[in-house]
Amino acid sequence: MSIMKRMGLIFRSKANKALDRAEDPRETLDYSYTKQLELLQKVRRGVADVATSRKRVELQMTQLQQQGDKLHGQAQKGLAAGREDLAREALTRRSAVTAQVEGLQTQHAQLQGEEEKLTLASQRLQAKVEAFRTRKETIKATYTAAEAQTKIGEAFSGISEEMSDVGLAVQRAEDKTASMQARAGAIDELVASGALDDASQEPNSDIERELAAISAGSDVDSELAALKDQLEPGSKPEAIEGAATTPPAATPTAAPTAADPPAATDAPPREGQP
Amino acid sequence: MIIRIMGEGQYDVPDDDLAALNVLDSEVESAVLAADTSAFTACFAQLLDRVRSHGAVLPDEVLVDSDLVLPPSDSSVDEVAALLGDEGLIPG
Numbered sequence: 001m002s003i004m005k006r007m008g009l010i011f012r013s014k015a016n017k018a019l020d021r022a023e024d025p026r027e028t029l030d031y032s033y034t035k036q037l038e039l040l041q042k043v044r045r046g047v048a049d050v051a052t053s054r055k056r057v058e059l060q061m062t063q064l065q066q067q068g069d070k071l072h073g074q075a076q077k078g079l080a081a082g083r084e085d086l087a088r089e090a091l092t093r094r095s096a097v098t099a100q101v102e103g104l105q106t107q108h109a110q111l112q113g114e115e116e117k118l119t120l121a122s123q124r125l126q127a128k129v130e131a132f133r134t135r136k137e138t139i140k141a142t143y144t145a146a147e148a149q150t151k152i153g154e155a156f157s158g159i160s161e162e163m164s165d166v167g168l169a170v171q172r173a174e175d176k177t178a179s180m181q182a183r184a185g186a187i188d189e190l191v192a193s194g195a196l197d198d199a200s201q202e203p204n205s206d207i208e209r210e211l212a213a214i215s216a217g218s219d220v221d222s223e224l225a226a227l228k229d230q231l232e233p234g235s236k237p238e239a240i241e242g243a244a245t246t247p248p249a250a251t252p253t254a255a256p257t258a259a260d261p262p263a264a265t266d267a268p269p270r271e272g273q274p
Numbered sequence: 275m276i277i278r279i280m281g282e283g284q285y286d287v288p289d290d291d292l293a294a295l296n297v298l299d300s301e302v303e304s305a306v307l308a309a310d311t312s313a314f315t316a317c318f319a320q321l322l323d324r325v326r327s328h329g330a331v332l333p334d335e336v337l338v339d340s341d342l343v344l345p346p347s348d349s350s351v352d353e354v355a356a357l358l359g360d361e362g363l364i365p366g
Contacts, residue, residue, distance in 0.1 A: 002296060002299045002300060002303060003299055003302055003303050003306065003344070003354070003358065004277070004295070004299050004342035004343060004344055005342060006358055007280075007342070007343035007344065007345065007357065007358070008340060008341060008342050008343045010343075010357075010358075011340070011343055012339065015339070117281055120283075121281065123334065124283055124334045126334075127333075127334030127335040128335065128336075128337055130335065131335040131336070131337050132337060135337070155337070157337055157338055157339040158284075158336065158338045158339055159337055161278065161339055161340060161343075165278065165280050165281065168280060168281075168346070169280070169281050169346070172281075172346070
C-alpha cells in the first residue's frame with residue numbers, strides 16, 4: 001500500500017483508539033482537552049529547551065572565535081619578533097579552533113531550524129486547541145450523551161492527528177537536542193581543559209610566555225635608553241645614532257630560521273624608542 | 275483532498291493531482307523498501323514539493339482529518355521505514 005495511505009491509516013486508528021476508551025463520550029471531550037493543554041505545555045517547554053541549547057552553542061562560538069583572534073594576534077606578534085616557529089604554532093592551534101567553530105555553526109543552524117519548527121507547531125496546536133474548546137462547549141451544552149457520539153467524533157477529527165504530529169515533532173527535537181547537548185558538553189570540557197584554548201593557558205603557555213619575554217626585553221631596552229638620555233643630555237645625538245645603527249645589524253636574525261634558539265630574541269628592532 | 279505533511283501542517287490539494295502524487299508515492303515506497311537513500315531523497319523531495327506547490331495551506335484553526343499523511347520533510351529513509359513498520363513510533 002502507498003506510504004501516504006498507510007501513514008493516514010496509522011493516524012486514524014490512533015484517533016479511534018482514543019475515542020473507544022471513553023464511557024460517557026462527553027467525558028472524552030474534557031479528558032482530551034486536558035491532554036491537549038498538556039501537550040501545548042510540552043511543546044512550549046520544547047521550544048525553550050531548544051532555545052537554551054542554541055544560546056549555549058552561540059556562547060561557545062563566541063568564546064572559540066575570541067580564542068581564534070587571540071591566537072592570530074599571537075602569530076602576528078611572533079612574526080614581528082622574528083619567531084616564525086611561535087607564529088606557526090599559534091596558527092596551527094588556530095586552525096583547530098576554526099574547525100570547531102565550523103562544526104558549531106552547523107549545529108547552530110540545525111537548532112535554529114528545530115526551534116522554528118517547534119514554534120510553528122505550538123502556534124498551530126494552540127489554534128486547534130482553541131477551536132476544539134469552542135466545539136466542546138457547544139456539544140456539551142447542546143447534546144445528550146446519546147446524541148453527542150457522532151458530534152464528538154467530528155470534534156476529534158484533526159485534533160488527534162495534530163496531537164500525534166506535534167508529539168512526534170517534540171520527540172524528534174528532544175532526540176536531536178540531546179545528542180547536540182552531549183557534543184556541547186564535550187566542547188565545554190575541551191575549552192575548560194585548555195586543549196582548544198589560547199596559547200597563554202596551561203599546558204600551552206610557551207607562545208605567550210616567550211612573546212612576553214621578548215616584549216619585556218624590549219621594554220627594558222627602551223627604558224634603559226631613556227634613562228641614559230636623562231643622565232647625559234649632551235650625548236643625546238650619539239644615543240639616537242647608536243640606537244639607529246643597531247636594528248640593521250639585528251634584522252638578519254629575523255629571517256625565517258625556525259630552529260633559532262631564544263638567544264636571537266634580544267635583538268628586535270627598537271620601535272619603542274621615542 | 276487533505277494531505278498532512280508531518281511537522282508542517284495540512285494542505286488542501288486538488289483531487290486532479292492524486293494520480294501524479296501516486297506515481298511519486300510509489301517511487302518513494304520502492305526507495306524505502308530498497309533502503310536506497312539517494313533515490314529516496316530525490317523522489318520524496320518531489321512528492322513534498324508537489325503537495326506544497328499544488329495545495330493550499332489549511333488555516334490553523336480548522337479541525338479536520340487528513341486523507342493522506344506524509345512523513346516529516348527531514349526524515350531519513352530509515353525513519354520512514356520505522357514510521358511505517360511500527361505504529362508505536364507515532365505518539366498519542
